Amino acid sequence: MARLFEYQSKELLSKTGIKIPSGKVCETPEEVKRYAEELGKPVVVKAQAWFTGRASVGGIKFADTPAEAEQFSRNMLGKTIKNFTVSKVLIEEKINIKKEMFASLIIDDSARAPVVIFSGTGGTGVEEIAAENPDAVVKMPVDINAGLKSFEALNLIRGLDINGKQLLQVSNVLCKVVAAAKKFEARSVEINPLVITEEGVTMAADGRITIDDYAVFRHPELGIDYARELDNPPSELDIIAYDIEKNDYRGTFYFIQLEHEFNRGDNFVGFHGAGGGGSMMSMDAVQRKGYKLANFCDTSGNPPASKVYRAAKIIMAQKNIDGYFGSGSGVASQEQVNSARGLVKAFIENNLNIPAVVRLGGNLEEKAVEILETYTKDRIPAPVEGYMKDDTADHCAERIDILIKEYNPVKDLKQLEIGIKNINHEFDTMTGKVQFDHKACADCKDKVCVDACDPKILKFEDDLPVLAIDPADAKKGKCTECLACELECMMKGNNGCYVHLPIENID
Numbered sequence: 001m002a003r004l005f006e007y008q009s010k011e012l013l014s015k016t017g018i019k020i021p022s023g024k025v026c027e028t029p030e031e032v033k034r035y036a037e038e039l040g041k042p043v044v045v046k047a048q049a050w051f052t053g054r055a056s057v058g059g060i061k062f063a064d065t066p067a068e069a070e071q072f073s074r075n076m077l078g079k080t081i082k083n084f085t086v087s088k089v090l091i092e093e094k095i096n097i098k099k100e101m102f103a104s105l106i107i108d109d110s111a112r113a114p115v116v117i118f119s120g121t122g123g124t125g126v127e128e129i130a131a132e133n134p135d136a137v138v139k140m141p142v143d144i145n146a147g148l149k150s151f152e153a154l155n156l157i158r159g160l161d162i163n164g165k166q167l168l169q170v171s172n173v174l175c176k177v178v179a180a181a182k183k184f185e186a187r188s189v190e191i192n193p194l195v196i197t198e199e200g201v202t203m204a205a206d207g208r209i210t211i212d213d214y215a216v217f218r219h220p221e222l223g224i225d226y227a228r229e230l231d232n233p234p235s236e237l238d239i240i241a242y243d244i245e246k247n248d249y250r251g252t253f254y255f256i257q258l259e260h261e262f263n264r265g266d267n268f269v270g271f272h273g274a275g276g277g278g279s280m281m282s283m284d285a286v287q288r289k290g291y292k293l294a295n296f297c298d299t300s301g302n303p304p305a306s307k308v309y310r311a312a313k314i315i316m317a318q319k320n321i322d323g324y325f326g327s328g329s330g331v332a333s334q335e336q337v338n339s340a341r342g343l344v345k346a347f348i349e350n351n352l353n354i355p356a357v358v359r360l361g362g363n364l365e366e367k368a369v370e371i372l373e374t375y376t377k378d379r380i381p382a383p384v385e386g387y388m389k390d391d392t393a394d395h396c397a398e399r400i401d402i403l404i405k406e407y408n409p410v411k412d413l414k415q416l417e418i419g420i421k422n423i424n425h426e427f428d429t430m431t432g433k434v435q436f437d438h439k440a441c442a443d444c445k446d447k448v449c450v451d452a453c454d455p456k457i458l459k460f461e462d463d464l465p466v467l468a469i470d471p472a473d474a475k476k477g478k479c480t481e482c483l484a485c486e487l488e489c490m491m492k493g494n495n496g497c498y499v500h501l502p503i504e505n506i507d
Contacts, residue, residue, distance in 0.1 A: 001187050001210040002227035005048040007090045009207040012222075013191070016180040018173055019203035023092030032073040035091050036066035042094040045072040049084040051231055057081050062094060083232045095205065100193035101162075102126050103174055105142070105181045107188070107212075113141040114181065116148060116174060120160035122193030136160070148178040169202035170194070184222070185215035217246065228256065235260060237295075237314055240505055244310050248431055250477075251303025251334070253311050256296045263320055264409075268294040269400065270315040272358070274328025274339070275300045278393075282327035282359070285393040289401045291325075294318045302334035306431055306481035306501050308342025313503055316350050323404045326358035327387075327396050336360040336368035340386070341483040344375045345499075348490075351416050352380045355403035359396045361389030375491055381410045420498045427467045428475040432501040434485065438464045440496030444489075449497050452488035455480050465497070 004012070007025040014020050022039065025048065026032045036043050047059035054060045059081055063069035073089045080086075100122035108115040117139040119129050129137055138156055142148050153171035162170055173194060181189045191204045211219065213227035226234045226242050234242070241255035262268050269286060271293045273279025279298055287293070295318060299311050315324065326343070339360060347356065360368040369386035376384045383403055387396050424438035441447075441464050449465050450458045457479055459468035465485075469478055481499065489497040 001213055001229045002216055002222075002224045003050050003229055004209045004211065004222070004224075005050070005088070006046060006207060007048060007088070008222075009189075009209040010204060012180055012184055012209060013176075013189075013204050013207050016176045016183070018176050018180075018191075019201060020207070021092040021095050021203065021205065023090055025088050025090050026073065027077070027088055029070045029074040029077065032089060032091055033066045033070035036063065036069040039091075039093055043069050044092050044094050045069050045076065046090040046092065047076045047081060047086045048088040048090055049081060049086055050233075051082050051084060054081075059086075085233060087233075095195065095203070096198040097193075097195045097205070098198045098200075099166075099196040100205075101170065101195070102129065102137075102190075102192045103170075103177055103194045104188065104190040104192070105177050105186070108141070111141050114144060114178065115139050115141050116153075116156065116178060118157055118160070118174060120157075120162060122195070126192075142178055144182070147182065148175045150175060165200065166196050166202060169196075173202060173204075180209075184209070184219060185212050186210060187212050230256070236505065237317060240503065241297075241311070241314050243504065244307070244314075248307055250430075251301040251307055252298060253303060253307050254296070254298040255311065255314055257294070257318070258296060259292065259294050262292075262294070264322060266320070266322070267291045267404075268318075268321050269323040269325045269404075270294050270318055270321045271296055272311065272315055272324065272326035273298045273300075274326075274334070278327070278329030282325070282393040282396070285327070285397040286325050286400065288394070289397045291323070291397075291401070294321050298328070299339065300328065300334065303338070304481045305338040305342040305345070305483040306429075306499070308339045309346045309483070309501055310342075310503050312343050312346035313350065313506055316346065316352070317506055321354060323354050323400050324352070324356035324358075325397070325400050326356070326360075327393050328359070329361065334362060335364060336362045337364050337371060338482060340368035340371040341487055343372060344487060345483055347376055347384060348379050349416065349418050351413055352376075352382045352384070353409050353413050355382050355400060355407045356384045357387070357396050357400040357403065358384070359387045359391060359393065361387075361391075365389060371487070375487060381413065382407060418498075419500065420496065425464070425466055427471050427479070429479040429481050429499075430475060430477050431481065432499060434467075434474075434479065435498045435500055436465055437496040437498075440494045441465055444494035444496060446492045448488040448492045449485040452484040454482060454484065458485065 010020045024035045042064045045061045061072040102119040102122040104117045119137045153174040187210045190208045195205045216227045235257045245253045269291050365388040372386040420437040422437045423435045426435040457469045486499045
């Protein structure tokens with residue numbers, strides 16, 4: 001899910017007609033002071049962060065003067081609170097609250113429907129409210145097509161100590177919460193507290209919205225550049241990985257950086273899983289051997305070799321990891337040769353200088369392990385071992401432990417030259433280019449690249465490899481980016497083929 005900050009959530013609530021306090025998001029203390037002066041009244045300074053309970057850790061402060069607001073913001077901006085570095089604060093008018101309430105909509109998987117939840121008491125989590133006073137919390141499923149009707153909202157909140165005009169105002173807010181969730185395809189909308197002011201106005205004093213990550217592409221107006229649910233801002237590698245996933249629908253690639261600063265020898269490994277359950281089991285296994293995870297990564301759902309390649313490159317972009325541990329489901333249904341080829345290309349291009357153990361259980365596992373071990377042997381400094389479905393995650397964890405302890409990294413490792421020098425023929429793929437050096441191809445005796453191409457999109461023309469289909473079809477996906485042409489050319493040919501798979505901000 002894509003979390004929105006409070007100020008973003010309130011903007012969306014306001015667009016649906018829900019009243020919010022006057023306010024502005026600021027990035028500098030000086031900007032805070034100017035806006036507080038402009039308001040000319042007491043304000044509240046709120047750190048914009050993806051966690052609740054901000055007041056208890058100094059993330060919400062009330063200021064009577066612009067100078068006080070400036071100082072409070074100075075204490076927040078740039079500071080790390082609960083692993084979240086604050087880059088923005090929301091400055092709002094201080095409102096006089098008469099009553100606090102709680103209103104939300106969530107997608108309830110068990111009900112298979114959106115569910116409206118309301119409490120006549122607010123300010124804390126609805127779970128705590130329900131535990132102390134179960135009768136104070138009401139909820140009802142909502143018809144996804146019809147939405148919430150006014151009479152349904154009124155009936156839901158009757159008897160919760162809301163009377164007269166406020167009863168109509170609050171029921172109207174609930175209807176608009178449902179409308180906002182539908183309009184922006186939200187997984188959840190929460191207003192806590194929804195307040196009635198001393199002046200009799202019902203408004204959202206706080207608001208949090210999360211957008212379904214599968215719907216983000218339909219809402220460019222929201223400006224969401226990262227659709228993952230984290231309690232901290234995404235790292236540079238998180239964003240790079242998400243950009244790959246959102247632009248390539250083939251299979252799954254999920255990457256989360258768990259640690260950002262550590263030294264070589266601190267026992268951090270880059271983790272590469274395949275499938276949720278198997279990955280969890282494998283993470284437990286390697287942690288039992290005393291290692292910590294620098295990241296979580298999952299490439300499953302039969303991704304192309306190009307996607308596995310990019311995942312591996314991002315994992316290896318984490319400085320100071322001591323090993324590369326790949327292990328997921330023991331019997332994955334995806335073609336493991338694709339995973340093996342992606343890993344081989346990434347390991348060779350990075351001139352891998354840390355041990356790698358990869359469990360490739362599933363379809364064509366024997367061939368996958370052969371590719372992984374044979375194609376990297378004598379081409380990179382570090383040892384690479386492949387395992388299959390009958391090899392347990394614990395055994396693989398034991399092997400990575402032994403290899404890390406035995407391996408001495410090469411000092412002053414040289415960066416390899418990547419790609420081919422003379423490009424005489426190339427064509428676009430879905431996420432990159434296939435390139436040929438026909439001079440090298442002319443001197444090649446084995447001509448293995450065409451035979452290695454399972455989709456049969458290559459042919460020989462004047463004894464040289466060229467594209468055999470319409471270039472537009474290759475770009476649309478007829479070229480599956482399996483990497484076989486490049487790797488077979490590297491092993492048995494004359495290094496005349498290269499698949500260029502750019503990764504923005506990594507290469």
